[in-house]
Amino acid sequence: MLFTITGKHIEITEAIRNHAQEKTAKLPKYYDSIDRVEVILDGSQPNSPSVEVIARGEHSKVFVVTERGGDAYRCIDVAVRKLERQLRRKKERERDNKHTGATEISR
Numbered sequence: 001m002l003f004t005i006t007g008k009h010i011e012i013t014e015a016i017r018n019h020a021q022e023k024t025a026k027l028p029k030y031y032d033s034i035d036r037v038e039v040i041l042d043g044s045q046p047n048s049p050s051v052e053v054i055a056r057g058e059h060s061k062v063f064v065v066t067e068r069g070g071d072a073y074r075c076i077d078v079a080v081r082k083l084e085r086q087l088r089r090k091k092e093r094e095r096d097n098k099h100t101g102a103t104e105i106s107r
Helices: 014-024 072-106
Strands: 002-008 034-042 050-057 062-068
Touching: 002 014, 014 034, 014 072, 034 072, 050 072, 062 072
Parallel strands: 002 034
Antiparallel strands: 034 050, 050 062
């Protein structure tokens, strides 16, 4: 999985990079086709950094989550949790559609 992290108006320290990479490394567990994750930290608001996590998968599937708060680490954690929820829901829908489609055809 390809991982990139970008900082706008904020310096990306090695600790933030490692934290973001550690948290996003678990995403393919929730949706197999994730092959690229991009984390964008925006520090343009002085006391309220925002984090955007973009996960890209096969067949042009794109999942985007944004979180704003007082601490960059907490924002990364919350954004990754939101993205996990999105990926889990998408996988369940695809699985349900696959199984319901098979029963409808056999009728």
